Amino acid sequence: MTTTRFAPSPTGYLHIGNLRTALFNYMIARKAGGTFILRIDDTDAERSKPEYEEAIKEDLTWLGLTWDRLEHQSSRLARYQAAADELRAAGRLYECFETPTELDLKRKKQLNMGKPPVYDRSALALSEAEKEKLRAERGPGHWRFKLDHERIEWTDGILGPLSIDAASVSDPVLIRGDGQFLYTLASVCDDIDHGITNVVRGSDHVTNTATQIQIIRALGGSVPEFAHHSLLTGPQGEALSKRLGTLSLRDLRARGIEPMALLALMARLGSSDPVELRTSLDELIAGFDISRFGAAPTKFDEADLLPLTARYLQGLPYAAVADKVAALGVPDDLAERFWLVVRDNINVLDDMAAWWQLFRDGATPLVDDQDRDFVAEALSLLGDAPYDGDTWGAWTAAVKEKTGRKGRALFMPLRKAITGRERGPEMADVMALLQKKPTL
Numbered sequence: 001m002t003t004t005r006f007a008p009s010p011t012g013y014l015h016i017g018n019l020r021t022a023l024f025n026y027m028i029a030r031k032a033g034g035t036f037i038l039r040i041d042d043t044d045a046e047r048s049k050p051e052y053e054e055a056i057k058e059d060l061t062w063l064g065l066t067w068d069r070l071e072h073q074s075s076r077l078a079r080y081q082a083a084a085d086e087l088r089a090a091g092r093l094y095e096c097f098e099t100p101t102e103l104d105l106k107r108k109k110q111l112n113m114g115k116p117p118v119y120d121r122s123a124l125a126l127s128e129a130e131k132e133k134l135r136a137e138r139g140p141g142h143w144r145f146k147l148d149h150e151r152i153e154w155t156d157g158i159l160g161p162l163s164i165d166a167a168s169v170s171d172p173v174l175i176r177g178d179g180q181f182l183y184t185l186a187s188v189c190d191d192i193d194h195g196i197t198n199v200v201r202g203s204d205h206v207t208n209t210a211t212q213i214q215i216i217r218a219l220g221g222s223v224p225e226f227a228h229h230s231l232l233t234g235p236q237g238e239a240l241s242k243r244l245g246t247l248s249l250r251d252l253r254a255r256g257i258e259p260m261a262l263l264a265l266m267a268r269l270g271s272s273d274p275v276e277l278r279t280s281l282d283e284l285i286a287g288f289d290i291s292r293f294g295a296a297p298t299k300f301d302e303a304d305l306l307p308l309t310a311r312y313l314q315g316l317p318y319a320a321v322a323d324k325v326a327a328l329g330v331p332d333d334l335a336e337r338f339w340l341v342v343r344d345n346i347n348v349l350d351d352m353a354a355w356w357q358l359f360r361d362g363a364t365p366l367v368d369d370q371d372r373d374f375v376a377e378a379l380s381l382l383g384d385a386p387y388d389g390d391t392w393g394a395w396t397a398a399v400k401e402k403t404g405r406k407g408r409a410l411f412m413p414l415r416k417a418i419t420g421r422e423r424g425p426e427m428a429d430v431m432a433l434l435q436k437k438p439t440l
Contacts, residue, residue: 002034004198006060006067007187009041010052013248014059016300017202017232017240020266024200024229026065027267027288030281037194038067042074043181059249063259064281071194073186080181083189083219084174087145092218093174095141096123097134119144119170143175145184145215152210157227157290159203164210172211188212192221200290203228227290230270235301247302256348261308270298277311310347324349328356334433341429359433363420365440371413374403376440378414384437392428 004025008018029036038060042048060067087093096119098106107117123144126134134141149167156162174185191199199209209226216223232240240247252262260278267284268275271292278284318325318336325335342355367375378399396414400406415427418438424430 001195002029002032002197003037003195004029004034004200005037005039005071005191005194005196006065007039007041007190008056009044009047010049010056011044011047012052013055013250015249016247016252016266016302019063019249019262020229020232020269021201022060022065023063023263023266024227024290025198027285028198028200028290031285031288034197035068036066037069037071037196039071039190039194040073041183041186042072043077043183043186045074048074055250059253062249062253063263069194071190073190076186076190077181079189079193080186083185084143084181087174087215087218088143090218092146093143094124094146094171095131096144096173097126097131097138097141098123099138116168117170118168121146121171138177140177140179142173142177144171145174145211145218147171147211147214152213154209154213154223154226156206157198157200157225158230158293159206159228159295162206162210164207166210166214169207169211172208174215184208184212184215188215188219188221191224192216192219196224198225198227200227200229202231203295204231229293230295230298232269232300233297235299235303237297237299240300252302252305256309256350257305258309258312258348261305261312264312265304265308269300270294270296275304275308277308279312279315306347313346313349314344316343321349325352328353329360330356337429338433341425341433345424358419359430360435362434362436362438363418365418365438366416366420366422367413367440368416371417372440374405375413375417377403379417379438379440382437385434387431387434389428389432391431395431 006022006025008014008022014022026036028034038057040048040053040056042053084093103119106120110117110120123141124146131141147166147169149165151163151165153161153163172184174182176182190196206228209228213223234240249262260280263281263284264277265275267288271289271294273287273289273292276287318339321339322335325339326332330338338356338359339352342352345355346352365375378395381398381402382395396410399414400410403410411427412422415424416422417440418427418434419430
Protein backbone atom coordinates (compact mmCIF):
# COMPACT_ATOMS: atom_id res chain seq x y z
CA MET A 1 0.00 0.00 0.00
CA THR A 2 1.21 3.50 -0.81
CA THR A 3 2.28 5.29 2.38
CA THR A 4 3.69 8.81 2.55
CA ARG A 5 4.59 11.15 5.37
CA PHE A 6 4.96 14.82 6.13
CA ALA A 7 7.59 15.32 8.81
CA PRO A 8 7.81 18.88 10.16
CA SER A 9 9.88 19.86 13.19
CA PRO A 10 7.81 21.69 15.84
CA THR A 11 10.40 24.47 16.06
CA GLY A 12 8.44 27.11 14.14
CA TYR A 13 5.36 27.78 12.04
CA LEU A 14 4.67 26.11 8.71
CA HIS A 15 5.49 28.27 5.69
CA ILE A 16 4.75 28.12 1.99
CA GLY A 17 7.75 25.88 1.29
CA ASN A 18 6.61 23.32 3.88
CA LEU A 19 3.14 23.31 2.33
CA ARG A 20 4.49 22.20 -1.03
CA THR A 21 6.10 19.12 0.53
CA ALA A 22 3.03 18.33 2.64
CA LEU A 23 0.63 18.71 -0.28
CA PHE A 24 2.61 16.53 -2.70
CA ASN A 25 2.93 13.71 -0.19
CA TYR A 26 -0.74 14.03 0.76
CA MET A 27 -1.94 13.91 -2.85
CA ILE A 28 0.22 10.88 -3.72
CA ALA A 29 -1.26 8.96 -0.78
CA ARG A 30 -4.85 10.00 -1.43
CA LYS A 31 -4.68 9.36 -5.18
CA ALA A 32 -3.50 5.81 -4.50
CA GLY A 33 -6.00 5.24 -1.70
CA GLY A 34 -3.07 4.89 0.68
CA THR A 35 -1.98 6.24 4.06
CA PHE A 36 -0.73 9.74 4.90
CA ILE A 37 1.26 10.02 8.14
CA LEU A 38 1.95 13.22 10.05
CA ARG A 39 5.30 12.67 11.75
CA ILE A 40 6.45 15.22 14.30
CA ASP A 41 10.26 15.34 14.19
CA ASP A 42 10.80 16.41 17.80
CA THR A 43 14.14 14.85 18.73
CA ASP A 44 15.51 18.35 19.41
CA ALA A 45 14.01 18.72 22.90
CA GLU A 46 15.34 22.26 23.41
CA ARG A 47 13.81 23.80 20.29
CA SER A 48 10.65 21.68 19.96
CA LYS A 49 7.57 23.39 21.44
CA PRO A 50 4.04 22.00 21.99
CA GLU A 51 2.53 25.25 20.71
CA TYR A 52 4.30 24.80 17.37
CA GLU A 53 2.99 21.24 17.06
CA GLU A 54 -0.55 22.51 17.69
CA ALA A 55 -0.03 25.25 15.10
CA ILE A 56 1.13 22.65 12.54
CA LYS A 57 -2.02 20.61 13.13
CA GLU A 58 -4.18 23.72 12.96
CA ASP A 59 -2.67 24.81 9.63
CA LEU A 60 -3.04 21.37 8.03
CA THR A 61 -6.63 21.09 9.27
CA TRP A 62 -7.44 24.54 7.86
CA LEU A 63 -6.17 23.34 4.47
CA GLY A 64 -8.06 20.05 4.67
CA LEU A 65 -4.85 17.97 4.67
CA THR A 66 -6.04 15.37 7.16
CA TRP A 67 -3.65 12.66 8.35
CA ASP A 68 -4.36 8.98 9.01
CA ARG A 69 -1.73 8.54 11.72
CA LEU A 70 0.23 10.78 14.04
CA GLU A 71 3.77 9.78 15.05
CA HIS A 72 6.31 11.45 17.36
CA GLN A 73 10.02 10.80 17.06
CA SER A 74 10.47 11.64 20.75
CA SER A 75 8.61 8.42 21.61
CA ARG A 76 10.96 6.27 19.51
CA LEU A 77 14.38 6.98 21.03
CA ALA A 78 14.83 3.34 22.10
CA ARG A 79 14.34 2.28 18.48
CA TYR A 80 17.02 4.70 17.29
CA GLN A 81 19.39 3.44 19.97
CA ALA A 82 18.83 -0.16 18.83
CA ALA A 83 19.52 0.85 15.22
CA ALA A 84 22.72 2.61 16.29
CA ASP A 85 23.84 -0.52 18.16
CA GLU A 86 23.11 -2.61 15.06
CA LEU A 87 25.20 -0.31 12.87
CA ARG A 88 28.09 -0.31 15.38
CA ALA A 89 28.07 -4.10 15.47
CA ALA A 90 28.26 -4.16 11.69
CA GLY A 91 31.22 -1.77 11.67
CA ARG A 92 29.20 1.00 10.00
CA LEU A 93 29.16 3.53 12.86
CA TYR A 94 32.35 5.04 14.28
CA GLU A 95 33.14 7.64 16.93
CA CYS A 96 34.87 10.93 16.05
CA PHE A 97 36.18 13.70 18.27
CA GLU A 98 37.03 16.69 16.04
CA THR A 99 35.75 20.08 17.17
CA PRO A 100 33.85 22.29 14.68
CA THR A 101 36.96 24.48 14.44
CA GLU A 102 39.19 21.52 13.59
CA LEU A 103 36.73 20.28 10.96
CA ASP A 104 36.59 23.76 9.44
CA LEU A 105 40.38 23.90 9.21
CA LYS A 106 40.44 20.47 7.52
CA ARG A 107 37.86 21.62 4.97
CA LYS A 108 39.79 24.79 4.18
CA LYS A 109 43.02 22.83 3.74
CA GLN A 110 41.35 20.38 1.35
CA LEU A 111 39.80 23.21 -0.69
CA ASN A 112 43.19 24.95 -0.91
CA MET A 113 44.63 21.71 -2.29
CA GLY A 114 41.83 21.48 -4.86
CA LYS A 115 40.21 18.50 -3.15
CA PRO A 116 36.55 18.09 -2.20
CA PRO A 117 35.94 19.07 1.47
CA VAL A 118 35.10 15.54 2.59
CA TYR A 119 35.74 14.15 6.09
CA ASP A 120 39.08 12.30 5.99
CA ARG A 121 38.05 9.43 8.29
CA SER A 122 41.06 10.05 10.53
CA ALA A 123 39.01 8.85 13.52
CA LEU A 124 39.11 5.31 12.10
CA ALA A 125 42.85 5.19 12.84
CA LEU A 126 42.42 5.97 16.56
CA SER A 127 43.31 3.23 19.04
CA GLU A 128 41.04 2.49 22.01
CA ALA A 129 43.56 4.18 24.28
CA GLU A 130 43.54 7.31 22.13
CA LYS A 131 39.73 7.33 22.14
CA GLU A 132 39.65 7.02 25.93
CA LYS A 133 42.07 9.92 26.22
CA LEU A 134 39.96 12.09 23.89
CA ARG A 135 36.77 11.20 25.79
CA ALA A 136 38.45 12.25 29.02
CA GLU A 137 39.55 15.55 27.47
CA ARG A 138 36.54 16.39 25.32
CA GLY A 139 33.67 14.22 26.46
CA PRO A 140 31.80 11.66 24.29
CA GLY A 141 32.41 11.89 20.55
CA HIS A 142 29.93 12.14 17.71
CA TRP A 143 29.14 9.11 15.60
CA ARG A 144 29.45 8.93 11.82
CA PHE A 145 28.02 6.38 9.40
CA LYS A 146 30.76 4.76 7.30
CA LEU A 147 29.67 5.00 3.68
CA ASP A 148 30.60 2.31 1.19
CA HIS A 149 32.60 4.19 -1.43
CA GLU A 150 30.51 3.19 -4.40
CA ARG A 151 28.17 4.96 -6.79
CA ILE A 152 24.66 5.34 -5.36
CA GLU A 153 21.99 5.33 -8.06
CA TRP A 154 18.24 5.79 -8.05
CA THR A 155 15.50 7.05 -10.37
CA ASP A 156 14.00 10.22 -8.99
CA GLY A 157 10.29 10.83 -9.55
CA ILE A 158 10.98 14.39 -10.75
CA LEU A 159 14.69 14.63 -11.56
CA GLY A 160 14.95 11.27 -13.35
CA PRO A 161 18.02 8.97 -13.08
CA LEU A 162 20.47 10.23 -10.42
CA SER A 163 23.91 9.01 -9.45
CA ILE A 164 26.17 10.19 -6.64
CA ASP A 165 29.67 8.89 -5.86
CA ALA A 166 29.67 8.18 -2.13
CA ALA A 167 33.41 8.96 -2.03
CA SER A 168 32.56 12.59 -2.80
CA VAL A 169 30.38 12.87 0.31
CA SER A 170 31.39 13.07 3.96
CA ASP A 171 30.34 10.22 6.21
CA PRO A 172 27.18 11.69 7.80
CA VAL A 173 26.99 12.33 11.54
CA LEU A 174 24.07 10.32 12.94
CA ILE A 175 24.50 10.94 16.69
CA ARG A 176 25.81 14.10 18.34
CA GLY A 177 28.28 14.10 21.20
CA ASP A 178 25.47 14.89 23.65
CA GLY A 179 23.66 11.74 22.50
CA GLN A 180 20.98 13.43 20.38
CA PHE A 181 19.94 11.35 17.39
CA LEU A 182 20.06 13.47 14.26
CA TYR A 183 17.44 13.62 11.52
CA THR A 184 19.14 11.17 9.18
CA LEU A 185 19.13 8.16 11.51
CA ALA A 186 15.71 8.88 13.04
CA SER A 187 14.08 9.48 9.65
CA VAL A 188 15.52 6.29 8.15
CA CYS A 189 14.29 4.19 11.09
CA ASP A 190 10.82 5.75 10.85
CA ASP A 191 10.58 5.28 7.10
CA ILE A 192 11.51 1.60 7.48
CA ASP A 193 9.18 0.91 10.41
CA HIS A 194 6.23 2.89 9.06
CA GLY A 195 6.44 1.28 5.63
CA ILE A 196 6.98 4.56 3.77
CA THR A 197 6.81 3.87 0.02
CA ASN A 198 7.16 7.40 -1.38
CA VAL A 199 9.13 10.41 -0.15
CA VAL A 200 8.74 13.83 -1.78
CA ARG A 201 10.93 16.68 -0.53
CA GLY A 202 13.00 19.64 -1.70
CA SER A 203 15.90 19.28 -4.11
CA ASP A 204 18.28 20.46 -1.37
CA HIS A 205 17.93 16.92 0.07
CA VAL A 206 19.34 15.05 -2.94
CA THR A 207 22.73 14.35 -1.33
CA ASN A 208 21.00 13.32 1.92
CA THR A 209 18.97 10.83 -0.09
CA ALA A 210 22.12 9.15 -1.38
CA THR A 211 23.46 8.58 2.12
CA GLN A 212 20.06 7.56 3.45
CA ILE A 213 19.75 4.87 0.78
CA GLN A 214 22.91 3.24 2.12
CA ILE A 215 21.71 3.48 5.73
CA ILE A 216 18.32 1.99 4.81
CA ARG A 217 20.06 -0.95 3.15
CA ALA A 218 22.46 -1.37 6.07
CA LEU A 219 19.44 -1.71 8.38
CA GLY A 220 17.69 -4.16 6.05
CA GLY A 221 14.91 -1.78 4.96
CA SER A 222 13.23 -1.22 1.60
CA VAL A 223 14.22 1.96 -0.22
CA PRO A 224 11.18 4.18 -0.94
CA GLU A 225 10.63 6.00 -4.22
CA PHE A 226 12.15 9.46 -3.89
CA ALA A 227 11.12 12.64 -5.71
CA HIS A 228 12.80 16.00 -5.18
CA HIS A 229 10.78 19.08 -6.10
CA SER A 230 12.36 22.38 -7.10
CA LEU A 231 12.96 25.10 -4.53
CA LEU A 232 10.77 28.20 -4.47
CA THR A 233 12.15 31.64 -5.23
CA GLY A 234 10.60 35.09 -5.11
CA PRO A 235 8.99 36.57 -8.25
CA GLN A 236 12.35 38.00 -9.41
CA GLY A 237 14.21 34.75 -8.74
CA GLU A 238 15.47 35.92 -5.35
CA ALA A 239 15.89 33.47 -2.47
CA LEU A 240 12.75 33.05 -0.39
CA SER A 241 14.59 31.88 2.71
CA LYS A 242 14.78 35.34 4.29
CA ARG A 243 11.07 35.97 3.69
CA LEU A 244 9.63 32.62 4.75
CA GLY A 245 8.73 34.09 8.14
CA THR A 246 6.30 36.45 6.41
CA LEU A 247 4.93 33.61 4.31
CA SER A 248 3.77 31.43 7.18
CA LEU A 249 0.45 29.71 6.59
CA ARG A 250 -1.05 31.34 9.67
CA ASP A 251 -0.14 34.80 8.34
CA LEU A 252 -1.67 34.03 4.95
CA ARG A 253 -4.81 32.78 6.70
CA ALA A 254 -4.98 35.97 8.78
CA ARG A 255 -4.80 38.00 5.57
CA GLY A 256 -7.90 36.22 4.28
CA ILE A 257 -6.33 33.87 1.74
CA GLU A 258 -8.72 30.98 1.09
CA PRO A 259 -7.39 27.40 1.46
CA MET A 260 -8.46 26.34 -2.05
CA ALA A 261 -6.72 29.34 -3.61
CA LEU A 262 -3.50 28.39 -1.85
CA LEU A 263 -3.84 24.68 -2.67
CA ALA A 264 -4.72 25.30 -6.33
CA LEU A 265 -1.59 27.41 -6.79
CA MET A 266 0.78 25.08 -4.93
CA ALA A 267 -0.60 21.92 -6.59
CA ARG A 268 0.45 23.14 -10.05
CA LEU A 269 3.25 25.69 -9.51
CA GLY A 270 6.44 24.39 -11.11
CA SER A 271 4.66 21.83 -13.27
CA SER A 272 3.84 21.78 -16.97
CA ASP A 273 0.14 22.14 -16.09
CA PRO A 274 -1.51 25.58 -15.80
CA VAL A 275 -2.73 26.78 -12.42
CA GLU A 276 -6.47 26.16 -12.38
CA LEU A 277 -8.80 27.04 -9.56
CA ARG A 278 -10.65 24.01 -8.22
CA THR A 279 -13.48 23.79 -5.72
CA SER A 280 -12.26 20.71 -3.87
CA LEU A 281 -9.13 18.80 -2.96
CA ASP A 282 -10.51 15.75 -4.77
CA GLU A 283 -10.44 17.67 -8.06
CA LEU A 284 -6.82 18.73 -7.45
CA ILE A 285 -5.81 15.18 -6.57
CA ALA A 286 -7.43 13.73 -9.69
CA GLY A 287 -5.24 15.90 -11.91
CA PHE A 288 -2.00 15.52 -9.94
CA ASP A 289 1.02 13.85 -11.54
CA ILE A 290 4.41 14.23 -9.84
CA SER A 291 6.26 13.47 -13.08
CA ARG A 292 4.91 16.69 -14.63
CA PHE A 293 7.00 18.85 -12.28
CA GLY A 294 10.38 20.24 -13.32
CA ALA A 295 13.77 20.72 -11.70
CA ALA A 296 14.23 24.44 -12.35
CA PRO A 297 13.74 26.87 -9.44
CA THR A 298 10.07 27.84 -9.24
CA LYS A 299 8.97 31.44 -8.87
CA PHE A 300 6.34 32.06 -6.21
CA ASP A 301 4.51 35.40 -5.99
CA GLU A 302 2.15 35.78 -3.06
CA ALA A 303 0.29 38.47 -5.07
CA ASP A 304 -1.15 35.60 -7.16
CA LEU A 305 -3.10 34.40 -4.13
CA LEU A 306 -5.47 37.40 -3.93
CA PRO A 307 -7.04 37.07 -7.40
CA LEU A 308 -7.35 33.31 -6.88
CA THR A 309 -9.08 33.93 -3.56
CA ALA A 310 -11.41 36.48 -5.17
CA ARG A 311 -12.32 34.03 -7.94
CA TYR A 312 -12.95 31.29 -5.40
CA LEU A 313 -15.28 33.55 -3.40
CA GLN A 314 -17.19 34.51 -6.54
CA GLY A 315 -18.22 30.89 -6.95
CA LEU A 316 -19.41 30.34 -3.37
CA PRO A 317 -23.14 29.93 -2.72
CA TYR A 318 -24.75 31.85 0.11
CA ALA A 319 -24.96 28.72 2.28
CA ALA A 320 -21.14 28.54 2.42
CA VAL A 321 -20.88 32.00 4.02
CA ALA A 322 -24.22 32.34 5.83
CA ASP A 323 -22.61 32.29 9.28
CA LYS A 324 -20.08 34.98 8.36
CA VAL A 325 -22.78 37.19 6.83
CA ALA A 326 -24.96 36.77 9.93
CA ALA A 327 -21.99 37.71 12.13
CA LEU A 328 -21.89 41.10 10.41
CA GLY A 329 -25.45 41.79 11.59
CA VAL A 330 -27.04 41.67 8.12
CA PRO A 331 -30.83 41.08 8.61
CA ASP A 332 -32.02 37.62 7.56
CA ASP A 333 -34.28 38.98 4.83
CA LEU A 334 -31.33 40.78 3.20
CA ALA A 335 -28.52 38.31 3.91
CA GLU A 336 -28.57 36.19 0.74
CA ARG A 337 -29.11 39.20 -1.52
CA PHE A 338 -26.25 41.00 0.24
CA TRP A 339 -23.86 38.08 -0.45
CA LEU A 340 -24.85 37.73 -4.12
CA VAL A 341 -24.29 41.48 -4.59
CA VAL A 342 -20.92 41.83 -2.84
CA ARG A 343 -19.17 38.52 -3.68
CA ASP A 344 -17.94 39.86 -7.04
CA ASN A 345 -16.55 42.96 -5.35
CA ILE A 346 -14.35 41.54 -2.59
CA ASN A 347 -10.86 40.06 -2.53
CA VAL A 348 -11.19 38.37 0.87
CA LEU A 349 -14.19 37.68 3.10
CA ASP A 350 -13.21 40.42 5.54
CA ASP A 351 -13.95 42.94 2.76
CA MET A 352 -17.67 42.22 3.31
CA ALA A 353 -17.64 44.30 6.50
CA ALA A 354 -16.93 47.56 4.67
CA TRP A 355 -19.76 46.91 2.21
CA TRP A 356 -22.27 46.17 4.97
CA GLN A 357 -21.19 49.31 6.83
CA LEU A 358 -21.82 51.25 3.62
CA PHE A 359 -25.28 49.77 3.11
CA ARG A 360 -26.21 50.17 6.78
CA ASP A 361 -24.80 53.60 7.62
CA GLY A 362 -24.13 55.22 4.26
CA ALA A 363 -20.80 56.18 2.73
CA THR A 364 -18.66 59.27 2.94
CA PRO A 365 -19.71 60.88 -0.36
CA LEU A 366 -17.10 61.31 -3.07
CA VAL A 367 -18.24 64.43 -4.92
CA ASP A 368 -16.27 66.61 -7.33
CA ASP A 369 -16.75 70.36 -6.93
CA GLN A 370 -18.37 70.72 -10.35
CA ASP A 371 -20.92 68.04 -9.47
CA ARG A 372 -21.94 69.25 -6.01
CA ASP A 373 -25.04 71.19 -7.08
CA PHE A 374 -26.09 68.41 -9.45
CA VAL A 375 -25.81 65.75 -6.73
CA ALA A 376 -27.72 67.91 -4.24
CA GLU A 377 -30.54 68.42 -6.76
CA ALA A 378 -30.58 64.71 -7.62
CA LEU A 379 -30.83 63.70 -3.95
CA SER A 380 -33.75 66.05 -3.49
CA LEU A 381 -35.61 63.93 -6.05
CA LEU A 382 -34.96 60.69 -4.13
CA GLY A 383 -37.51 59.50 -1.57
CA ASP A 384 -36.71 57.87 1.74
CA ALA A 385 -35.44 54.31 2.22
CA PRO A 386 -36.18 51.43 1.92
CA TYR A 387 -35.60 51.10 -1.81
CA ASP A 388 -35.99 48.20 -4.23
CA GLY A 389 -34.51 46.94 -7.49
CA ASP A 390 -36.50 49.50 -9.53
CA THR A 391 -35.49 52.56 -7.51
CA TRP A 392 -32.24 53.31 -9.36
CA GLY A 393 -33.83 53.23 -12.80
CA ALA A 394 -36.82 55.37 -11.83
CA TRP A 395 -34.70 57.86 -9.91
CA THR A 396 -32.05 58.38 -12.59
CA ALA A 397 -34.77 58.79 -15.21
CA ALA A 398 -36.28 61.57 -13.11
CA VAL A 399 -32.86 63.18 -12.59
CA LYS A 400 -32.10 63.01 -16.31
CA GLU A 401 -35.40 64.72 -17.14
CA LYS A 402 -34.87 67.44 -14.54
CA THR A 403 -31.16 68.19 -15.20
CA GLY A 404 -30.62 67.08 -18.79
CA ARG A 405 -27.58 65.03 -17.80
CA LYS A 406 -27.13 61.61 -19.31
CA GLY A 407 -24.65 58.75 -19.67
CA ARG A 408 -21.50 58.79 -17.55
CA ALA A 409 -22.07 62.42 -16.51
CA LEU A 410 -25.37 61.31 -14.96
CA PHE A 411 -24.48 57.96 -13.43
CA MET A 412 -20.89 58.33 -12.18
CA PRO A 413 -21.41 61.34 -9.87
CA LEU A 414 -24.39 59.56 -8.29
CA ARG A 415 -22.45 56.31 -7.81
CA LYS A 416 -19.57 58.19 -6.18
CA ALA A 417 -21.89 60.19 -3.95
CA ILE A 418 -23.81 57.14 -2.73
CA THR A 419 -20.99 54.60 -2.38
CA GLY A 420 -17.89 56.78 -2.00
CA ARG A 421 -16.33 54.61 -4.72
CA GLU A 422 -15.91 54.70 -8.47
CA ARG A 423 -16.51 50.96 -8.86
CA GLY A 424 -18.72 48.38 -7.27
CA PRO A 425 -21.91 46.38 -7.72
CA GLU A 426 -24.74 47.34 -10.04
CA MET A 427 -26.36 50.46 -8.59
CA ALA A 428 -29.82 48.91 -8.78
CA ASP A 429 -28.54 46.26 -6.35
CA VAL A 430 -26.85 48.87 -4.16
CA MET A 431 -30.05 50.89 -3.81
CA ALA A 432 -32.03 47.80 -2.80
CA LEU A 433 -29.64 47.22 0.10
CA LEU A 434 -29.35 50.81 1.39
CA GLN A 435 -30.84 51.22 4.84
CA LYS A 436 -30.83 55.02 4.85
CA LYS A 437 -31.34 57.82 2.35
CA PRO A 438 -27.94 59.06 1.10
CA THR A 439 -27.00 62.61 2.10
CA LEU A 440 -24.24 65.06 1.38
